[in-house]
Amino acid sequence: MDIFLSFFESKKWPFIVQQWKKDQLRRISRVRIFPASVFPRFRFRYLLHCMPVIVASSLTKIYSPKSRHAVRALDDVSLQVQRGEIFGLLGPNGSGKTTFIKLLLGIAFPTSGSGTVLGKPLGCTEAKARIGYLPENHRYPPYLNGEQILRFFGKLTGLESRLLEERIDEVLKQVGMEQWRKVKFRKYSKGMMQRIGLAQALLNQPEVIFLDEPTDGVDPLGRKEIRELIKHLRDRGTTVFTNSHLLSEVEMISDRVAILHKGKLIREGTVSSLTKAGDQWEITAHGNVDSVRMDLQARNLRFQLDKERIIITVPDLQEANHVSDLLRSRGLLIEGMQQKKHSLEDFFIKVIQDESR
């Protein structure tokens, strides 16, 4: 019986994938972007690649809508994430980040609006086999050891047992938990729990992975490792959707970010477009600072003094060059000149403060 079932499960996949491809082709040929005769295979792959992995259209979630304590956790959020992107969802506590992921995974149901993940409706069991998820405050059976936890969740993902054992070894190595595999979960430190959680999310080699605060409780070295891991996943074509408060971290890895505030999506874009501060430049120099003070004031430029060092903010590149000529002519040494950026944190704080006003 068991043998028959595992046989059935292993044979089921190719069929589903085929069916899915057929559906796609049917849909594509209806769209008719290319004439049907031109390289059907190429056309299929191309479109598959362009299809957003996550689509949310006007997702709204109100918890306990009929009671007095109704909470509008998400308000008309529309969002798309493309294949192979690292997408960071930011927002203050209680802004609806976790709720958004829960709606995408069918853990909670939207009050209105809709969406797809991997082209399937929200909560579709079949799509979940291709998804990885690290929940916040995740709890695992404390009486199981690392390996048993992975085995349990691996079975639930439908991995066939030999492949599962291979994958368990691989993911334990990936998250650096090999030496802890036989230790009971209740003896784990917070960071170890997080790593096992991550391992569990990677088991089925997901096409898209949702990480809710992935570096929560992990030490700086571990965080770096997790960042590397996330980048590695992206390079292999995995789409990564992550929630975090650690803005510097998000800034380091994300291709695109969105900011939620009180359930509303208030900003969205690439990290560089959001943090760019117009065309401003910043020049750092040192030497006899007093000799240029008057000139800078005459040009109406902002500058900061720090003992022998001066940092000048200049509105554009041309002016920056003029100023640096001036500084040099007065005998100051230029240390650097760079386009000015806000950190993501500055940007975030400013945006949230503006919104709250």
Added chain:
Amino acid sequence: MKLLAIIENTIRESIAKKTMIGFFAISNVILIIMLLIALFSDFDINVKLQGLEQFSNGASPLETLVRTMEVMIANLLYMAAIFLSIFATASIMPNTLEKGAIDLLISKPVSRSTILAGKFIGGTLIVFFNVAYYILGMWLIISFRTGYWDGGFLLTVFPITFAFIVLYVFLLFIGVTTRSSALGIILAYGFLIILSPLLAKREVFLYAISSSEAYRGIVDVLYYILPKPDDISSIMNNVILHSEINWMPVWSSAIFAGVLYGFTQYIFNRKDF
């Protein structure tokens, strides 16, 4: 297979939580006490048999004696087993629904109905095996001591497990709606000790309160709708005595359990976590 994985995990959890061990230990203590009594009591079967001859109209006195003993033991056991099993399984659903655990479970490609079914089957198996072990041990002791081997007693594992299943569905329902194991235990015990016996013997107790037709009608309806653990214990006695069984309590309790399970599933499928 996914369902099997969930069932296995449910059983593992109850072993790890020690409730299962406690259950098992209590069974063993009772079995050992029985064994000691069987070995060392002065109980002389032949003396008892002589006294019994006049009562056992037609049937062999030994048979009557053993079956009567078994009925007494089974009735003690029935309540004890159901109390223990409710206690041992009430936390299964609330634990499953804990924040951080249920999110993860639902994020895997398993349907919510598989999750509920796994918890239902897992809890039932835990109780079934425990009760079966207990009954088998008891049966061996009685049969060895008396030299009379009769299978009726062994069959009592089914009515006991059945009565448990009906109450377990109720525990699952309370678990899904309130995530509370304490509430489930209190309500199940209250039902078991107070409501079910009152309803089963409503002619004696409840009818006495008022002679109003409407009131008696309501009492009757309640009796027929709700599960009937009290009547099922009588069925258990009939099983031991090899006498006629009234199936009404069985199928009406089964309908109650089925409908409540369906309703629980309905709520579970729509619940946000």
